[in-house]
Amino acid sequence: MIKYVARRISHMVVVLFGVSIAVFSLVHLVPGDPIRVALGTRFNEETYQALLVSSGLDRPLLEQYVTYIFGLLQGDFGVSFRSGGPVSEVLFERLPATVSLASFGIILAIIIAIPLGVIAALNDGKAADGGIRVFSQIGVSLPDFWTAMLFILLLSATLQILPSSGYVPFGEDPVQWLRHLIIPGLTVGLIASSIITRYVRSSVLEIINSDHVRTAESKGLSRSRVIRQHVLRNALPPIMTISGVQFATMLGGVIVVEVVVAWPGLGRLVFDAVATRDYPVIQGVVMLIAVAFLVINLLVDVLQARLDPRVLR
Amino acid sequence: MIKKIFSRPTGVFSLLVLATIFFIAVFGQLITPQGPNEINVANMLQPPSPEHFFGTDELGRDVLSRTILSAQVSMQVSLISVSFALFFGTAAGVMAGYFGGWLDNLLMRIVDVLFAFPVLLLALAIVAILGPGIGTATFAIGVVYVPIFARVARSSAVSVVQEPYVKAAKTVGASPLRTITTHLLPNIAAPLIVQTSISLAFAILNEAALSFLGLGAQPPTPTWGRMLFDAKGFLDQAWWMAVFPGATVFLTVLAFNLLGDNLRDALDVTVDRKESK
Numbered sequence: 001m002i003k004y005v006a007r008r009i010s011h012m013v014v015v016l017f018g019v020s021i022a023v024f025s026l027v028h029l030v031p032g033d034p035i036r037v038a039l040g041t042r043f044n045e046e047t048y049q050a051l052l053v054s055s056g057l058d059r060p061l062l063e064q065y066v067t068y069i070f071g072l073l074q075g076d077f078g079v080s081f082r083s084g085g086p087v088s089e090v091l092f093e094r095l096p097a098t099v100s101l102a103s104f105g106i107i108l109a110i111i112i113a114i115p116l117g118v119i120a121a122l123n124d125g126k127a128a129d130g131g132i133r134v135f136s137q138i139g140v141s142l143p144d145f146w147t148a149m150l151f152i153l154l155l156s157a158t159l160q161i162l163p164s165s166g167y168v169p170f171g172e173d174p175v176q177w178l179r180h181l182i183i184p185g186l187t188v189g190l191i192a193s194s195i196i197t198r199y200v201r202s203s204v205l206e207i208i209n210s211d212h213v214r215t216a217e218s219k220g221l222s223r224s225r226v227i228r229q230h231v232l233r234n235a236l237p238p239i240m241t242i243s244g245v246q247f248a249t250m251l252g253g254v255i256v257v258e259v260v261v262a263w264p265g266l267g268r269l270v271f272d273a274v275a276t277r278d279y280p281v282i283q284g285v286v287m288l289i290a291v292a293f294l295v296i297n298l299l300v301d302v303l304q305a306r307l308d309p310r311v312l313r
Numbered sequence: 314m315i316k317k318i319f320s321r322p323t324g325v326f327s328l329l330v331l332a333t334i335f336f337i338a339v340f341g342q343l344i345t346p347q348g349p350n351e352i353n354v355a356n357m358l359q360p361p362s363p364e365h366f367f368g369t370d371e372l373g374r375d376v377l378s379r380t381i382l383s384a385q386v387s388m389q390v391s392l393i394s395v396s397f398a399l400f401f402g403t404a405a406g407v408m409a410g411y412f413g414g415w416l417d418n419l420l421m422r423i424v425d426v427l428f429a430f431p432v433l434l435l436a437l438a439i440v441a442i443l444g445p446g447i448g449t450a451t452f453a454i455g456v457v458y459v460p461i462f463a464r465v466a467r468s469s470a471v472s473v474v475q476e477p478y479v480k481a482a483k484t485v486g487a488s489p490l491r492t493i494t495t496h497l498l499p500n501i502a503a504p505l506i507v508q509t510s511i512s513l514a515f516a517i518l519n520e521a522a523l524s525f526l527g528l529g530a531q532p533p534t535p536t537w538g539r540m541l542f543d544a545k546g547f548l549d550q551a552w553w554m555a556v557f558p559g560a561t562v563f564l565t566v567l568a569f570n571l572l573g574d575n576l577r578d579a580l581d582v583t584v585d586r587k588e589s590k
Binding site: 294 | 422433435518521567
């Protein structure tokens with residue numbers, strides 16, 4: 001197990017090194033001078049020189065990269081071209097909104113996907129299976145931002161039971177926080193559930209045809225007990241993997257949904273940063289999401305190995 | 314293969330929808346009831362009627378005409394970007410699988426790095442560097458799908474390289490280029506065909522998302538994404554502005570996904586779609 005974890009961590013470090021080069025290069029690949037591009041009509045020599053020095057872009061490339069990496073290790077994501085303030089501040093200010101949306105979405109997705117996937121597998125080839133497969137296919141094909149708009153149309157504009165946009169922090173008013181979370185949460189949760197349902201179905205289908213399940217059934221155990229104790233438990237590792245991947249994807253993939261419902265998360269932040277050409281903020285969001293993605297994948301893999309030692313082979 | 318697809322309702326449905334979308338993408342200009350940018354303020358926010366089947370938008374433009382012409386941009390961006398990804402991804406994957414060793418290691422680590430970024434975020438970062446526009450959006454979507462094709466091509470190439478006929482070709486002195494083009498590529502085509510169909514679906518979604526964010530084709534060119542962005546401000550007054558263009562995107566994506574599923578069954582291959590969206 002330790003050997004496996006060490007191997008996975010060393011692989012992650014190599015990928016992280018590549019990710020850091022890719023993200024670092026972002027600002028250097030901009031045609032022309034990135035600070036001039038970002039300042040646009042706000043350009044004046046004084047601001048330009050101040051940003052040039054604070055961003056370190058006046059130093060040799062290698063020195064810039066080394067400073068960037070050491071900065072990242074200390075939680076320093078550089079300086080915003082727009083506000084002149086630290087990028088880390090704005091990143092960590094926006095992170096809770098995105099994490100709450102992704103967490104709500106993934107919990108909802110799992111709650112929907114597990115029963116649907118199990119029902120589909122137990123009714124393999126029958127009408128229920130066909131219906132659930134259609135649901136899954138529809139969910140995968142839905143544009144998330146259009147789905148959010150349809151929910152706004154139904155729950156906000158027509159029924160007027162939920163707010164159409166905005167965000168209230170949990171600490172301020174938990175009820176309003178939840179009311180604002182439902183439309184974006186339903187959107188990302190519903191779409192993720194359609195993907196997870198497929199994995200639950202195929203994973204359960206594989207397990208129910210195995211010898212130990214047939215043995216449990218022939219011992220006279222009830223159907224529900226067999227499913228709970230023998231099928232779901234063994235089907236869990238691949239379901240966990242896909243749920244972890246979906247959660248990590250949501251962290252960086254809900255950009256358009258956040259824009260639709262004016263959700264002040266990382267997606268909205270990166271969208272605004274692209275519009276204002278604030279490259280250090282774009283770099284910060286991309287780097288944070290990539291690290292979160294790799295760490296979540298590592299944790300899921302380790303957990304999967306713990307639950308299913310065959311992975312270690 | 315075609316016969317097998319036509320034998321299933323989902324196959325017939327996907328081919329019919331795609332044929333319609335391709336038709337309107339090619340002949341859009343000839344069949345639109347009105348000019349897509351014809352402004353008629355007196356006629357703004359009109360609900361669906363015999364004069365305007367999909368209603369009108371906030372400037373009195375015909376939503377049906379704009380939906381039809383948006384198919385052109387969407388198809389153009391997705392076809393070019395997926396062709397780009399198919400070409401470069403397959404080239405990288407085949408080289409990694411055929412030559413192995415350090416080249417395989419290097420190419421697959423690059424693929425791992427690209428996989429660490431969510432697809433839309435990576436596309437957004439590329440557009441941020443190069444500036445918004447139809448060309449940049451096409452390039453960005455193409456780049457984000459390269460690693461997916463590279464992985465599919467490599468995993469198939471690794472097993473085909475072990476086949477006796479490839480080994481025999483190498484033994485008789487066939488050049489790597491000849492071995493790859495004559496023996497390897499035809500035998501790894503099936504999973505690549507399926508992946509192409511699935512990637513086209515997600516390329517359409519991503520093109521719509523980029524256009525929605527104002528980073529794809531620029532006005533006055535109509536796009537589904539931009540139409541939906543405009544509709545966002547009028548949801549409580551004009552549902553048709555959001556419903557019809559969105560439903561067209563959904564149907565097109567669904568058709569490509571269903572075609573992908575049918576192709577997968579017809580060609581008997583396994584493709585992991587979790588990395589595509």
